[in-house]
Amino acid sequence: MIADLTALQVLNRLPESVVVTDPSGTILYVNEAFCKVTGYAATEATGQNPRMLKSGRHDAEFYNHMWQSIRETGFWHGEIWNKRKNGEIYLENLSISAVKDAEGRPTHYLGVFSDITDKKIAEDRLRFLAYYDFLTGIPNRTLAVNRLTQALAHARRYHKMAAVLFMDLDLFKKVNDSMGHNMGDQLLKAVAVRLKLCVREEDTVARMGGDEFAVILPDILNRDDASKVANKILDRVGQPVNAEGVELFITPSIGISFYPADAENAEVLLKCADQAMYRAKDRGRNNYQIYGDDQKS
Known part of the structure; x- marks a missing residue:
């Protein structure tokens, strides 16, 4: 999947951030949007675990629930606070999908997210002004x-x-x-x-x-x-x-x-x-x- 040049070109042009890992969670690929949002170059992210983005705002139960959903349904979607390379905290709208082989075993995990920090701030501001x-x-x-x-x-x-x-x-x-x-x-x-x-x-x-x-x-x-x-x-x-x-x-x-x-x-x-x-x-x-x-x- 990663070696497919056409797929890479498509992923690089997506406005959403994309990260692909192997079954153990090691990052194999990130697109340009990922680098722009997180501040990490592709060479810095590749070989790392997405845990490098953890903000510390979520407890172990949050992540346990996330991975339980991925194991049982092959999918998770939600909002998550992560941290950029410069230490700034930001909010993602994140979807994680399990890519499986013919026997149903995960071969890769695909994460797609958008930075919704500004949207969240605007929503909170509107909520504040309403009350x-x-x-x-x-x-x-x-x-x-x-x-x-x-x-x-x-x-x-x-x-x-x-x-x-x-x-x-x-x-x-x-x-x-x-x-x-x-x-x-x-x-x-x-x-x-x-x-x-x-x-x-x-x-x-x-x-x-x-x-x-x-x-x-x-x-x-x-x-x-x-x-x-x-x-x-x-x-x-x-x-x-x-x-x-x-x-x-x-x-x-x-x-x-x-x-x-x-x-x-x-x-x-x-x-x-x-x-x-x-x-x-x-x-x-x-x-x-x-x-x-x-x-x-």
Whole structure:
């Protein structure tokens, strides 16, 4: 097979990388695309084992599963992280086929792969943009609603409480208009960092859009737990932010709603917290209000 000149010419012109080994795994042939992707010259790769490309990202079980599939079906296909000659890690879309003789014994193994690192990076970037806020790096509204829905399902199953804190930065538009959008962006990033310092690891801090943020508190014991977080936020966010040598001051208005007392649906619970937040603004800003408390007083 390898000696066939026409076959070699075809393989060398393929855009996909090709590697051929004998039954023991010794490399007999690599094409030009292989050399371009891995950085190894054909003379360097020939006589070696494909293990020279191992990145260390996969455990023994991964490779055992791969070779079990090849032994049982004569084929394996999947994604695998490998390492170029220069040490750079890259992602392959790899297919391995067993070439067998008339008795069904492997005579060669044929590996064909494409470097899909850039595609993977682009996909991860799109996935990030779908669920995370580009400016602050925290979850966006879509992910916040997903997380809240999961938190409510957990609370429903185990008869727990959950809370939502919805907040808006007071007079943020005035900062944006007077100091510029760049200063406003720095302020939003600083607020996101401070909010995360006010909550537990299992809680979610999200930017809902503009200068609106939400905090999801799953599995709380009582209303005081949410009030304590709200007070932490009022204290931390109210501290001055140094942006490009300028001290910026901002305060939050916060509304709080609870599951199951106020709503059993994620979107409705957010609306309840939003309504409470507007009441906090009506009461002078820089405070928190609990949904329904105005009706009880």
